[in-house]
Amino acid sequence: MARIRLQSVGKRYPNGFSALENLSLEIEDKAFVVLLGPSGCGKSTTLNLIAGLEDVTSGALYFDEQIMNVVPAHRRDVAMVFQSYALYPHKSVYENIAFGLRMRGHPAADIDRRVKDAARRLELEALLDRRPHQLSGGQRQRVALGRALVRQPAVFLMDEPLSNLDATLRIAMRAEIKQLHQTMQTTFVYVTHDQAEALTLADQIVVMRDGVIQQIGSPEEIYDRPRNTFVASFLGNPPINYLEGMLTEEGEALCFQRGSLSLVLPHALALRLKGQAGRSVKLGLRAEEVDEHSVPRPGETLHGRVSSVLPVGSDQYLGFEAEGKLLFFRVGRDLRHREGENVALSVNVNRLQIFDSGTGDSLLWSGNGA
Amino acid sequence: MTALERAGHRVFLAAASVVFLAYVLAPVAWLASSSVQQEAEITSRPPHWIPQRPTPENFAAIFEAKEKQVTYENRRQGDPATGGYIPSTARNLMPAMWNSLIVAVAVVVLNLLVSVPAAYAMAKIRFIGRSASIYFMLITRVIPDIALVVPFFLFIRKLGLLDHLGSLVITYLAITVPFSVFILVSYFESLPDELDKAARIDGCSRLQTLLLVYVPLAVPSLVAVILFTFLTSWNEFLLALMFTQTPASQTMPIVVASFASDFTISFSFINAAGVLAVVPPVVLAIAFERYIVSGLTAGAVKG
Ligand SMILES: Nc1ncnc2c1ncn2[C@@H]1O[C@H](COP(=O)(O)OP(=O)(O)O)[C@@H](O)[C@H]1O
Numbered sequence: 182m183a184r185i186r187l188q189s190v191g192k193r194y195p196n197g198f199s200a201l202e203n204l205s206l207e208i209e210d211k212a213f214v215v216l217l218g219p220s221g222c223g224k225s226t227t228l229n230l231i232a233g234l235e236d237v238t239s240g241a242l243y244f245d246e247q248i249m250n251v252v253p254a255h256r257r258d259v260a261m262v263f264q265s266y267a268l269y270p271h272k273s274v275y276e277n278i279a280f281g282l283r284m285r286g287h288p289a290a291d292i293d294r295r296v297k298d299a300a301r302r303l304e305l306e307a308l309l310d311r312r313p314h315q316l317s318g319g320q321r322q323r324v325a326l327g328r329a330l331v332r333q334p335a336v337f338l339m340d341e342p343l344s345n346l347d348a349t350l351r352i353a354m355r356a357e358i359k360q361l362h363q364t365m366q367t368t369f370v371y372v373t374h375d376q377a378e379a380l381t382l383a384d385q386i387v388v389m390r391d392g393v394i395q396q397i398g399s400p401e402e403i404y405d406r407p408r409n410t411f412v413a414s415f416l417g418n419p420p421i422n423y424l425e426g427m428l429t430e431e432g433e434a435l436c437f438q439r440g441s442l443s444l445v446l447p448h449a450l451a452l453r454l455k456g457q458a459g460r461s462v463k464l465g466l467r468a469e470e471v472d473e474h475s476v477p478r479p480g481e482t483l484h485g486r487v488s489s490v491l492p493v494g495s496d497q498y499l500g501f502e503a504e505g506k507l508l509f510f511r512v513g514r515d516l517r518h519r520e521g522e523n524v525a526l527s528v529n530v531n532r533l534q535i536f537d538s539g540t541g542d543s544l545l546w547s548g549n550g551a
Numbered sequence: 552m553t554a555l556e557r558a559g560h561r562v563f564l565a566a567a568s569v570v571f572l573a574y575v576l577a578p579v580a581w582l583a584s585s586s587v588q589q590e591a592e593i594t595s596r597p598p599h600w601i602p603q604r605p606t607p608e609n610f611a612a613i614f615e616a617k618e619k620q621v622t623y624e625n626r627r628q629g630d631p632a633t634g635g636y637i638p639s640t641a642r643n644l645m646p647a648m649w650n651s652l653i654v655a656v657a658v659v660v661l662n663l664l665v666s667v668p669a670a671y672a673m674a675k676i677r678f679i680g681r682s683a684s685i686y687f688m689l690i691t692r693v694i695p696d697i698a699l700v701v702p703f704f705l706f707i708r709k710l711g712l713l714d715h716l717g718s719l720v721i722t723y724l725a726i727t728v729p730f731s732v733f734i735l736v737s738y739f740e741s742l743p744d745e746l747d748k749a750a751r752i753d754g755c756s757r758l759q760t761l762l763l764v765y766v767p768l769a770v771p772s773l774v775a776v777i778l779f780t781f782l783t784s785w786n787e788f789l790l791a792l793m794f795t796q797t798p799a800s801q802t803m804p805i806v807v808a809s810f811a812s813d814f815t816i817s818f819s820f821i822n823a824a825g826v827l828a829v830v831p832p833v834v835l836a837i838a839f840e841r842y843i844v845s846g847l848t849a850g851a852v853k854g
């Protein structure tokens with residue numbers, strides 16, 4: 182069991198590229214932490230540092246209280262599942278799963294029992310004699326999981342383990358991994374660029390960009406209280422909409438103003454924006470935070486024209502022209518809007534996000550407030 | 552394409568293959584055939600592809616040469632049966648083949664010991680100067696051997712290895728290791744990095760990763776390296792000519808070449824020696840036959 186601590190960690194590759202800078206992160210024992218970010222932001226690098234596959238250039242890495250910077254991978258009690266699965270092509274499924282135990286000198290009987298246990302649990306029993314090239318993608322994925330879990334490691338690392346699977350299998354495996362975490366009782370660090378995966382699996386999400394952590398928090402925190410526009414944009418489908426405008430004071434109330442649009446901010450938000458009236462800001466409006474059923478009330482109304490209707494099965498996406506910008510909303514499919522119609526949508530003002538229009542930092546949740 | 556065209560295409564390919572095979576194999580066939588002919592028959596015109604009076608005498612001469620003293624005086628007595636001439640150095644052939652074999656095997660083994668870890672390091676460990684070292688090694692192979700003969704000679708003399716098999720082992724390694732590393736680097740690079748990472752996570756040290764994961768996967772490339780190294784050592788002439796002086800260290804190509812510079816030349820005898828020289832490489836090729844084609848292409852995929 183292990184708590185993982187990265188303290189001001191930097192990673193510079195031999196070619197001079199600095200992939201991580203001054204990264205600090207604490208992962209609780211038995212937590213399920215997801216590193217989330219676009220491709221190339223340094224997620225795999227972070228994972229490789231934890232695994233010992235790459236050396237830390239600066240800073241310190243601890244497992245519990247022990248510094249791990251120079252401990253080689255084979256001396257760390259970690260297991261890892263790779264995106265490409267990386268099964269040994271010349272070994273049978275059985276030997277692939279058993280290899281880690283053999284290398285660590287477990288007695289043969291113990292190896293056999295553990296491999297068979299893992300195989301039963303992952304429904305691989307019938308495949309133990311096959312070679313990896315005789316397996317389907319989903320089966321290979323399960324062998325890769327088996328190879329990792331059979332060792333009962335202190336830290337379980339996964340680098341985009343599901344991204345090579347088709348959509349249905351991916352959802353099923355998500356549930357399986359979640360369950361695995363619950364039964365194994367070890368620390369999981371999981372890398373993905375898929376926000377849905379992160380939101381379903383994580384206790385804690387770490388959003389990264391260009392080697393820098395943008396925000397750490399529970400899925401709800403990350404989704405509801407994004408620290409900046411990068412985090413806000415990365416989660417949500419379709420992505421959050423932005424409108425540039427001004428904060429204005431109208432009597433008691435604080436408003437967001439843009440052209441003819443005026444949204445009255447609820448008291449809770451207004452409190453956090455004290456003294457900011459007159460500032461030009463960027464309003465963030467999530468795709469699902471409009472209500473097309475309720476009758477719009479003044480100060481919560483968005484007027485515009487429907488420019489496209491895109492059914493996506495359970496929902497439909499609404500392309501919406503308002504205040505000279507094209508916004509996208511997600512609405513129920515029972516709604517029958519036509520292209521070209523003028524519509525007034527009721528905005529859920531309690532869920533509005535306000536960002537600095539220059540830096541993109543949240544004026545609601547950055548720093549102390551979050 | 553009509554059926555007729557297709558058939559024509561096939562016939563053309565078959566004919567072209569036959570022509571090509573004949574072109575490649577005719578010298579070998581003549582070598583084998585003439586090695587069991589008498590000196591008189593070998594010079595007949597038109598040549599006899601099938602010996603009319605096959606004789607084992609040339610081979611017998613090689614294997615019995617040890618017991619015979621061939622001198623200027625008795626050389627014409629030669630073998631009464633063939634009337635051929637046995638060169639005075641005939642007795643050196645078997646020891647020379649043995650020398651060649653020792654050198655080739657030593658070079659193959661040492662080459663693998665050096666080039667396999669080197670190639671793994673260059674393919675999978677990112678150290679400073681990695682690509683520079685790969686290029687540097689390849690550049691050493693651009694220099695023709697003839698340019699290296701004198702430096703090598705001075706070097707070998709300083710080491711006191713003149714007329715010693717060690718001189719050949721050292722210089723052949725210098726010739727073969729860069730190319731072996733190059734073949735293996737491109738193969739190791741074609742194996743995914745994640746395999747390397749998985750092995751290390753599974754508890755392998757770097758050396759264990761190499762031996763337990765990479766080497767088993769690289770067998771076709773290793774076979775290519777073994778063949779290339781063995782054949783290079785087995786056939787090498789120039790350096791062996793410089794560094795060896797006595798039968799103690801002379802290799803097969805040197806001794807066979809010396810047959811041609813004897814007082815009189817017996818072509819059938821030389822051809823018999825040639826047949827023997829072909830045997831070890833052929834045995835090796837047959838032993839590794841099923842890996843050869845895949846190995847030769849494996850290195851070619853990348854790099
Ligand atoms: N071995 C390497 N040498 C140099 N740069 C690398 C190396 N590995 C990764 N990088 C660079 O570091 C950055 C982060 O890579 P990575 O951690 O793999 O990103 P992610 O997993 O988030 O997609 C990328 O810009 C990538 O190009």
Ligand SMILES: [Mg+2]
Nearest residue numbers: 224225226340
């Ligand atoms: Mg990655």
